[in-house]
Amino acid sequence: MRSPLPTLSQAHLDWSIGDTPRSQRFGDIYFTAGQGLAESRWVFLDGIGVPSIWRDRHRFALGETGFGTGLNFLLTWQAWRESASPGARLDYVAVEGFPLGRDDLARALAAFPELAPLARQLVEHWPGARPGFHRIMLENGRVALTLLMGEAAEMLSRLEGRFDAWYLDGFAPSRNPEMWRPEVLAQVARLSAPGARLATFTAAGEVRRNLQALGFVMEKAPGFGRKRECLRGRMEAPAPVVLDAPWYAPAEPAPAGPVAVIGGGIAGVAAAHALAGYGFSPVIIERHAALAREASGNPAGLFKPHLTASASANARFHSAAFFYAKRLYETLPEDIWHGRGLALLARDAEDAERLRGLAGTEDLAEELEHGIEAPFGGLFFPHAGCIAPSRICEALSQGIATIRAEVASLERIPDGWALRDPAGEIITEAAAVVLANGPETPRLCPSAELPIHANRGQISFVEADGTGPSVALSFGGYATPEVPAPWDGRMHVIGATFGRWPDPADLGWSALSEEDHAHCLDLLRGPLPALAERWQSRIKGGRAALRATTDDHLPLVGPVPDAASYRQDFADLHHGRRPESYPAARWQDGLYVLSGLGSKGFPLAPLAAEILAATMAGAPLPVERDVAQAIHPSRFLVRALRRRPLGKSKRPE
Secondary structure, eight states: OOOSSOOOOOOOEEOTTTTOOEETTTTEESSOTTTHHHHHIIIIIHHHTTTGGGTTOSEEEEEEEOOTTSHHHHHHHHHHHHHSOTTOEEEEEEEESSOOOHHHHHHHHTTOGGGHHHHHHHHHHOOOSOOEEEEEEEGGGTEEEEEEESOHHHHHHTOOOOEEEEEEOSSOTTTOGGGGSHHHHHHHHHTEEEEEEEEESOOOHHHHHHHHHTTEEEEEEEOSTTOOEEEEEEEOSOOOOOOSOGGGOOOOOOOSSEEEEEOOSHHHHHHHHHHHHTTOEEEEEESSSSSSOSGGGOSOEEEOOOOOOOOSHHHHHHHHHHHHHHHHHTTSOGGGEEEEEEEEEOSSHHHHHHHHHHOTTSSOOEESOTTOOOTTOEEEEEEEEEEOHHHHHHHHTTTOEEEEOOOOEEEEETTEEEEEOTTSOEEEEESEEEEOOGGGHHHHOGGGOOOOEEEEEEEEEEEOOSOSOSSEEESSSEEOOOEEOSSSSEEEEEEOOOEEESOTTOGGGGSOOHHHHHHHHHHHHTTOHHHHHHHTTOEEEEEEEEEEEOTTSOOEEEEEEOHHHHHHHTTTGGGOOOGGGSOOOOEEEEEEEEEOOTTOHHHHHHHHHHHHHHHHHTOOOSSOHHHHHHTOTTHHHHHHHHSOOTTOOSSOO
16 A cells, blocks of 8 residues: 655664664764663653643643654653543654654664563554654553654644643754754644643754744753753743634534434444543434444445555545554454455456555555455455454444434534434433434534435345355455354355435335345456356345445544535635635534545544544644545535636626
């Protein structure tokens, strides 16, 4: 799977001075030999006031320029474990332009035996020189590490969030001046909350003056060891926030109190799981007797990456989502898998060449072997495979309250929202609501005009005879390895059809179609005609469901807009006026959406849910700003308003 951004240059280390790594590029050491722990604690942790700075805080966000070996992070994580409030969450975001290789990282951190249990986890999840944003959940979700791999000013400019403290640790300004230039420090200031603390080993006058000009009150403190002084600061005069896209202005954090998540499929369950990680109290409202009974209720499904050579926001979202979901699913019980490994089959010689070009350098894809016969070859993904959708939903929903009821309407009340059933009775009240009920989402918030469509998909069950594929196959359609059948036996699943269904309330979609069974076989017949012929007489039922889709094939994730307010506030958006001339967007307070995942719910939902939860918490986002905007619920309103109405001149009279 090719990374959608150019591969970064990996750090090249000099180990000639024992176990102390030295950067060949910058001619500087990562930490002082034999004193790394004491040095980092004094300069950085003591510099911002750990642990008192986060005492009684439910959430704390800390940023770092120059992740290096991760020593500052590990010490901060260790201190957080020992002193933060139970259930509190640390968001640690660090930018790194020249990441260490995994082996070098492990060797560098081996110098600190007391950090070994934490260091092993960091090394295990290390993304290497893959550019972009990488969120890694640790400590059962209590610590979120987000690595921004790329040039500092560029990566920080894509970051959205408010930070309570900063470590500036990017080698000495004389060795690495790029890390200390005004453009980088300006981004640090932009992202700093009022009162944010800052610590850095340098005492350079230019750095101090630049930070003072950005609103930090700076003071000198005694340095460590032979270094005479270092700097500490506090953001006292933050610059006014200038929104470059006020139509995507951040919503206020969700109010304290319970959060009702409507829908018990992968969208709702993932949302509830992520919200619980931020300290919210989610409750899932599901109309069926059990979770995952609609589009997430298939007996088997594929978990696979989305291949593209594009650098678009769409591509970066899919790439980040796959890796995030992969890491999350690796923490769940093994029975979420029907089988590891997925073969992506080429449909012809041209397609085979295209796939080889997309294989890239991310160590996900191999040449197709494993005894799989395919006329044109393909790629094999050992980290993808065939999943058990209902088991994933069950695992992610552990410990989360569920109410069995059908939500017919929402009503604003003074402290949030009341959810009513078809008889008009109140099901529950909540401070905030997340709409995750698939194609029916627009019904509960018509004023938002959310462009979600229902698409019917049918899969076919093929009675296993012991000669089918042992791994999942993807070829435009898909076929699974053997999975448990609804009858007493085993089966393969093949699919799937995909057609617009005008009205989700019309339950005719549930009836199985022989024509659709034939279509599923036709999809298989292209790459594997002999298998399709053998399976033609072995189809033994199937299943249909409605998927929620959007016109641009991306989900809706974030606060719910009011369409009328948008048309009023941004009526002349097509004129191209400067962004600062517009007001900040208005949202329906306490109302959020995660829907429109289409057929990619299981690869996309975990990261989409993390984005949603971070938005609701006012925490740093796990993706670039333009990626968050690409999946924003108001994007279709914005696109419509940017189009010049017919008959209108370019500029107003």
